[in-house]
Amino acid sequence: MSGERDPRLPVPTRGCPDCGRPVRWEWAEPPVSAWCPLPCLLCAHRGAERDAAAASARSPQAVTDRRLGESQMGTRFLDRTLDTYQAETPAQRAVLAKCRAYVAEWADRPGRMVLLCGRPGAGKTHLACGILHALAESAQVDGVYVKVPTLLRRIKDGFDQDDAPSQSEVVEPLMTAGLLVLDEVGVQSGTDWERVTLFDLLNARYENRRSTVFVTNLTYSEFERVMGDRLVDRLYEDGGMVLKCDWPSWRRRTT
Numbered sequence: 001m002s003g004e005r006d007p008r009l010p011v012p013t014r015g016c017p018d019c020g021r022p023v024r025w026e027w028a029e030p031p032v033s034a035w036c037p038l039p040c041l042l043c044a045h046r047g048a049e050r051d052a053a054a055a056s057a058r059s060p061q062a063v064t065d066r067r068l069g070e071s072q073m074g075t076r077f078l079d080r081t082l083d084t085y086q087a088e089t090p091a092q093r094a095v096l097a098k099c100r101a102y103v104a105e106w107a108d109r110p111g112r113m114v115l116l117c118g119r120p121g122a123g124k125t126h127l128a129c130g131i132l133h134a135l136a137e138s139a140q141v142d143g144v145y146v147k148v149p150t151l152l153r154r155i156k157d158g159f160d161q162d163d164a165p166s167q168s169e170v171v172e173p174l175m176t177a178g179l180l181v182l183d184e185v186g187v188q189s190g191t192d193w194e195r196v197t198l199f200d201l202l203n204a205r206y207e208n209r210r211s212t213v214f215v216t217n218l219t220y221s222e223f224e225r226v227m228g229d230r231l232v233d234r235l236y237e238d239g240g241m242v243l244k245c246d247w248p249s250w251r252r253r254t255t
């Protein structure tokens, strides 16, 4: 029909609808009968990058890294694993083997506790973080690491400071964590309030069969005295393990 405008004119000059970058347009035959932009290389590239980033964020390694990042473990210990722990003596090998067994038997032994005791520098924190590490990786456990003095200070801050998290906001995540590593047990001053606070936390975990790894520089009998019979008794239920790290400090070794 003469006089009717050819719909295929003019050719669009608009850029990519998403990023504005120049793109080529192609006329799509009926039934589409419209100008369509050819895929924009930049957007396709960005999309591919986004897909790759999303896939790597979901990768097992990324998930484990995120868990460890949220565990509150000190950055020094992020690379301290059971694999990087060097067992040089029979006693060290035995304790390391027990730590590995704890990880391997995790699924079958809910609520099982561990106590690592021994002098400073023996590698107790390393081993405890190694357990947390291994469980984050192999059993997707969301472990939390906290030192007793830090925990008690945080709770006290909640009493004294209006803008600090309340006691329940501090304690709740520790009650529900898949694994709790409680370090520096015994560094507290041992007031009744401290004892009751720790007992309530640990008892809540015990009642819900949630495992706790205790780390202390105290001897086993000192630990018993500080924590009290009721708690120590609970340690043995579900096959709890007492691991005595009776060897000299790694920091001071001469070899």
Ligand SMILES: Nc1ncnc2c1ncn2[C@@H]1O[C@H](COP(=O)(O)OP(=O)(O)O)[C@@H](O)[C@H]1O
Pocket: 080, 084, 085, 086, 087, 088, 118, 119, 120, 121, 122, 123, 124, 125, 126, 127, 250, 251
């Ligand atoms: N057997 C070991 N193999 C490798 N590193 C060790 C070993 N023992 C201790 N360390 C390292 O020595 C330092 C002190 O250990 P740490 O776990 O803090 O001791 P503890 O908690 O018993 O005081 C840490 O950096 C730890 O990684």
Ligand SMILES: [Mg+2]
Pocket: 121, 124, 125, 126, 183, 215
């Ligand atoms: Mg330590």
Ligand SMILES: [Zn+2]
Pocket: 016, 017, 018, 019, 020, 021, 040, 041, 042, 043, 044
């Ligand atoms: Zn584009």
